[in-house]
Amino acid sequence: xxxxxxxxxxxxxxxxxxxxxxxxxxxxxxxxxxxxxxxxxxxxxxxxxxxxxxxxxxxxxxxxxxxxxxxxxxxxxxxxxxxxxxxxxxxxxxxxxxxxxxxxxxxxxxxxxxxxxxxxxxxxxxxxxxxxxxxxxxxxxxxxxxxxxxxxxxxxxxxxxxxxxxxxxxxxxxxxxxxxxxxxxxxxxxxxxxxxxxxxxxxxxxxxxxxxxxxxxxxxxxxxxxxxxxxxxxxxxxxxxxxxxxxxxxxxxxxxxxxxxxxxxxxxxxxxxxxxxxxxxxxxxxxxxxxxxxxxxxxxxx
Amino acid sequence: xxxxxxxxxxxxxxxxxxxxxxxxxxxxxxxxxxxxxxxxxxxxxxxxxxxxxxxxxxxxxxxxxxxxxxxxxxxxxxxxxxxxxxxxxxxxxxxxxxxxxxxxxxxxxxxxxxxxxxxxxxxxxxxxxxxxxxxxxxxxxxxxxxxxxxxxxxxxxxxxxxxxxxxxxxxxxxxxxxxxxxxxxxxxxxxxxxxxxxxxxxxxxxxxxxxxxxxxxxxxxxxxxxxxxxxxxx
Numbered sequence: 001x002x003x004x005x006x007x008x009x010x011x012x013x014x015x016x017x018x019x020x021x022x023x024x025x026x027x028x029x030x031x032x033x034x035x036x037x038x039x040x041x042x043x044x045x046x047x048x049x050x051x052x053x054x055x056x057x058x059x060x061x062x063x064x065x066x067x068x069x070x071x072x073x074x075x076x077x078x079x080x081x082x083x084x085x086x087x088x089x090x091x092x093x094x095x096x097x098x099x100x101x102x103x104x105x106x107x108x109x110x111x112x113x114x115x116x117x118x119x120x121x122x123x124x125x126x127x128x129x130x131x132x133x134x135x136x137x138x139x140x141x142x143x144x145x146x147x148x149x150x151x152x153x154x155x156x157x158x159x160x161x162x163x164x165x166x167x168x169x170x171x172x173x174x175x176x177x178x179x180x181x182x183x184x185x186x187x188x189x190x191x192x193x194x195x196x197x198x199x200x201x202x203x204x205x206x207x208x209x210x211x212x213x214x215x216x217x218x219x220x221x222x223x224x225x226x227x228x229x230x231x232x233x234x235x236x237x238x239x240x241x242x243x244x245x246x247x248x249x250x251x252x253x254x255x256x257x258x259x260x261x262x263x264x265x266x267x268x269x270x271x272x273x274x275x276x277x278x279x280x281x282x283x284x285x286x287x288x289x290x291x292x293x294x295x296x297x298x299x300x301x302x
Numbered sequence: 303x304x305x306x307x308x309x310x311x312x313x314x315x316x317x318x319x320x321x322x323x324x325x326x327x328x329x330x331x332x333x334x335x336x337x338x339x340x341x342x343x344x345x346x347x348x349x350x351x352x353x354x355x356x357x358x359x360x361x362x363x364x365x366x367x368x369x370x371x372x373x374x375x376x377x378x379x380x381x382x383x384x385x386x387x388x389x390x391x392x393x394x395x396x397x398x399x400x401x402x403x404x405x406x407x408x409x410x411x412x413x414x415x416x417x418x419x420x421x422x423x424x425x426x427x428x429x430x431x432x433x434x435x436x437x438x439x440x441x442x443x444x445x446x447x448x449x450x451x452x453x454x455x456x457x458x459x460x461x462x463x464x465x466x467x468x469x470x471x472x473x474x475x476x477x478x479x480x481x482x483x484x485x486x487x488x489x490x491x492x493x494x495x496x497x498x499x500x501x502x503x504x505x506x507x508x509x510x511x512x513x514x515x516x517x518x519x520x521x522x523x524x525x526x527x528x529x530x531x532x533x534x535x536x
Contacts, residue, residue, distance in 0.1 A: 168402065168406070171395075171399055171402055172403065172406055174395065175392055175403050178392050182392075183403070183406075184354075184373070184378075185352055185354065185378060185384050185386060185390075186375075186383075186403050186404060186407060186450065186451075187375050187378035187379045187407025187408075187454060188403070188406045189375045190375060
């Protein structure tokens with residue numbers, strides 16, 4: 001284990017940062033919707049899976065990359081809007097447990113549709129594989145996707161932060177996630193805030209899909225499912241109710257997976273999820289409100 | 303001319319009838335008090351007006367047209383602002399951000415200085431505008447809650463026990479502000495526990511018990527403690 005750290009190198013570090021960035025985007029996408037709906041969207045990974053199949057079709061039809069990425073975003077956004085209309089809105093006044101189970105149902109329905117439609121081997125989204133090629137940075141070879149993912153994630157998070165802190169709609173979203181009832185009494189339109197959160201969450205899912213498809217071009221019905229579970233863990237680890245801690249939590253998990261996955265020999269790295277799960281349990285026992293929240297802050301106000 | 307009219311309003315939570323056939327009116331430039339013991343249905347009345355309580359009968363009219371069955375955000379956007387019980391300010395946001403949230407209900411385009419009115423009424427809010435609202439004292443938070451409601455430029459202001467838990471000196475500040483708000487031409491419906499002060503301030507005060515209107519008092523009755531006590535115990 002100690003010896004394994006001898007394998008640490010700049011490319012491994014860059015890949016870990018990239019994975020952390022992708023997970024951070026997914027975490028903030030899940031966290032935003034949780035903020036306004038008190039709903040943990042377990043079907044987030046299936047949204048991404050659908051987008052990844054769109055990329056695979058773009059590849060198959062020989063679309064230019066920008067067009068397949070656009071197609072991917074279209075599919076993800078349309079599906080998340082549909083989920084909001086058909087599942088989230090009708091169930092909004094129900095208990096969080098009902099909504100969680102509903103998202104489980106949506107997740108399994110989508111997964112099985114994909115399994116029926118494309119079989120267990122799925123399809124390949126290979127047109128962005130050019131990003132796998134390394135850039136030579138002063139003799140250190142770093143894959144383009146690592147740099148693109150880190151840059152894109154940082155840009156998205158920056159834009160989101162500006163939106164949340166500098167615009168009226170961002171302020172309304174933050175207020176709604178703190179106390180929805182009072183926000184509505186002040187004239188904050190529930191549907192608009194929820195629609196906005198779902199839209200942004202979908203955009204982030206689209207970005208994460210494109211990045212992750214470069215890392216994992218074989219698209220199957222369970223594509224992005226393990227990642228979603230890791231990210232959910234990261235979100236809880238960071239602090240579910242707050243966007244920045246949730247993002248940091250997602251990043252931490254992704255970074256840890258990337259780093260340990262990169263430096264451990266494969267006969268050890270197969271146990272990696274178990275070790276990380278155990279570490280998360282220990283952290284939550286010590287800091288139940290989340291790793292990155294200030295102590296004593298109430299997680300859920302009633 | 304009536305700004306807000308409540309007609310034979312009934313509110314029911316499951317088997318509990320919180321308000322029974324209540325009628326009242328508030329005109330612009332008028333404060334109407336709603337007093338009575340705990341559980342009399344005062345807060346339920348305010349929430350029924352806002353569209354956040356289950357109304358089973360009657361009507362709520364704003365400038366003559368019914369607003370019954372509308373969502374709280376739509377009622378707010380039509381010019382009814384609520385200062386909720388317990389203030390409900392956003393402690394993690396700054397004072398100014400809290401006030402800006404009040405602008406959410408504005409449908410007219412802002413002609414500059416949207417928060418000027420609130421700052422003028424409560425100068426302390428301008429002084430502390432970059433602080434987190436959670437760091438303010440209870441009295442300052444109450445001023446913020448009222449300022450936030452006024453930022454929406456409402457025609458009707460509903461207040462749910464604004465003096466609750468405040469020091470007497472701060473209660474003076476709040477009641478003084480209410481009379482200035484009345485002078486500005488707003489229709490104010492004030493739910494209060496401090497019966498005597500409310501009766502003295504308001505143009506008329508309704509005593510509510512068990513969800514029903516028991517008695518209506520004018521400012522001249524403020525000294526008549528016997529009548530008040532009787533109304534409470536009736």
